[in-house]
Amino acid sequence: MTTQVDDIRMQVMWNRLISVVEEQALTLLRTAFSTSVREAGDLSAGVYSAHGEMLAQAVTGTPGHVNTMAEAVGNFLAAIPREAMFPGDTYVTNDPWLGTGHLHDITMVTPVFAAPSSSEAVAQDNETLIGFFACTAHVVDVGGRGFGADGKSVYEEGIQIPIMKFAERGDVNATLVQMIRANVREPDQVVGDFYALAACNDVGRDRLLEMLEETGEADLERLGAFILSRTEAAMQERLAALPKGRWSYEMVTDGYDAPIPLRAEVVIEEGRVRVDFTGSAPVSRWGINCPMIYAKAYAAYAIMCVVAPDIPNNAASLAVVEMTSPENVVNAPRPAPVSLRHIIGHMVPDVVLGALAQALPGQIQAEGAGALWNLHLSVRPVAGSAEGRRAEVLMFNSGGMGARPTLDGISATAFPSGVHTMPIEATEQTGPIVVWRKELRPGSGGDGQYRGGLGQIIEIGAAEGHEFEFSAMFDRVHHAARGRDGGGDGAPGVVQLDDGTQLKPKGWQFVPAGRRLILKAPGGGGFGPPEQRDAAAREEDQRRGYTDNTDETSDTQER
Structure with missing residues (x-):
């Protein structure tokens, strides 16, 4: 004792x-x-x-x-x-x-x-x-x-x-x-x-x-x-206070060449929470599949955010969450391609939170951008150039978080992964590229009593005498983050060249010398009816330029 x-x-x-x-x-x-x-x-x-x-x-x-x-x-x-x-x-x-x-x-x-x-x-x-x-x-x-x-x-x-x-x-x-x-x-x-x-x-x-x-x-x-x-004692105390029952939610993501529905049923019972992903899309033939070990990690994280955000994360807190799924896009078997497993994995929390929103009405944030807007660039000298160098450059970018029940969504923030955006100066040191613009994307947050977080605009070009291929790994281009409890949807993402040419949200693509890649990361959904937004908050949004739709013009702005 x-x-x-x-x-x-x-x-x-x-x-x-x-x-x-x-x-x-x-x-x-x-x-x-x-x-x-x-x-x-x-x-x-x-x-x-x-x-x-x-x-x-x-x-x-x-x-x-x-x-x-x-x-x-x-x-x-x-x-x-x-x-x-x-x-x-x-x-x-x-x-x-x-x-x-x-x-x-x-x-x-x-x-x-x-x-x-x-x-x-x-x-x-x-x-x-x-x-x-x-x-x-x-x-x-x-x-x-x-x-x-x-x-x-x-x-x-x-x-x-x-x-x-x-x-x-x-x-x-x-x-x-x-x-x-x-x-x-x-x-x-x-x-x-x-x-x-x-x-x-x-x-x-x-x-x-x-x-x-x-x-x-x-x-x-x-x-x-x-x-x-x-x-364990603290987790059981929190679980005892939750309503018991089962709730389900479905969300559609872009996929690679076809939409990918994700469906989760959350069951809260004595001493545990069960999450089942039956009904989600089958295994994809492209590398966006997610092994269950990764999907389970983010399902558990979503539940911890709601049930026990202040309880330390360890074996005992994770043990109360059980995940099951047939073979599908969140439980892809070997040897399925899984390179971009975060595309699906980072969407898992929004699906789980959508189910929890029915169990805990008025207490769960709206959908957000979800998956990181990662960018892998393979830079090389233009053919025939006497000078230059090759480099592999990895860059992380984020869209906006969904609005919360009492607060606006956080802008350009990586939820649920929590990784930081790399400073431009550090990124440019890794290879011959120039980041011409990196700024918040006005008008991208969903309207509501609480506004969704803003995405961001990133404009990238190769240094003089270079060109690059890039691996697009973006989502929420065709299926925007949805608002909650009457809130508006966030703006979908955009992938294009500076001349307006639209590019695919996924896959390797080429940017010739002299052209720039423009990314417009998606915004988060709003929470609550827009007519209930505080007038002072709307004035502040306009003063800061958050609600202007200037990002939709073709003009570019050099740093």
Whole structure:
């Protein structure tokens, strides 16, 4: 039986453990080579018990990475037996079905062994495994067709790394590094990110051992039990206050060459929430499919946003959400193409929230832009040019969030992924491109008592003497974000050249030298009847230029 002093001590250690994983994540941010990690925070980091249960995660990171990684660590433990684990090991995979959903995400797991006694060295066979650190990051290239939806199977999408050892007893697998270098377009950048991932786990391990030595704890067993039991009790208390029943919702997304309906039924019952995606579109022949591990991550995130936004995210909080689905676009089996699994995965929260809006009327935000407006550019010198360079450039952009029951939607913000938009200056340093314009898109937020968040306008051209191909991975072009409770829809997205030529929202396309690509990211839906919007709020919208429709003109505005 624990005492109040014991509980206070455990809470202090819990806070310390969170600071450990924050330092782990910061190490990755500071050492990563890719701007998607260093500038946008497209990563996750966490600490796990010896049984593979997630105990704490870093605040920096995306739900799609963190929540899939919570399950992925168990897959590592199933693949690598305890007797094959040694101090100094680091394990790696980018398997979409065992990791975080597509080949571009590299997941690394590092075992933590108790520090040897200072009086005598501990024999190798007697090392005590006390936990794991894991991290994930999106790398700029994994070979294949490149980051896009055009592959017809996962085999076309890049190099596949099964769960294996990146390092054993501190020695890096040189053969694996050679294989990676031979299969990617940016070998130094990609391999640099591999080492950054390994380093961040090492920092977490070292800080954890320091913490345990200071506190006199031999392992994570007592602290882990405290964290998970307190979290479970808090989650059950929140679930008990929810209405019980079942509600369903359907939403249509653009797809690749045909619309993709997504349907979810949410069942709230004693002690758990079940989400079923029966009725969603079948598996696509294009690379927008989503492995279930990724769809489940975002379904759980949507429920946590509503039910327990202030409760720590760990194995106990995630355990109350169950997801089921037949084989379909949110449960795509191997070897379906899955490179752009975020296109569907980032839409999952709006579908789940739509069902919850019926259970909790007046309490759930409107639909938003959802999927990131990612952009992968392959830049090259114009044929015959004496100067220039090739480069692979990855850029993240965001549309607007849906309006909330008491607040306007947030503009140009990545919900649900939470990644940052990369600064223009950092993006331009990675390759010969120029970002001529990046600004809020007036008039794109849905009208309502509370206005939807605005999208943004981005105008990009190749530097002089260069041209580029780009992989379009955009949604909400043909199916705008819908308003809620009487709110208006957000503006749909637009993809075009500066001469007005309309381009496809998905797939590899060409932008010749001298032309510019213009992206108009979609806005979020409004909430509540427009006639109930406060007059002062409307005046403020006009003063700030939020409601002008100037973005629909053909004029371009240079920075």
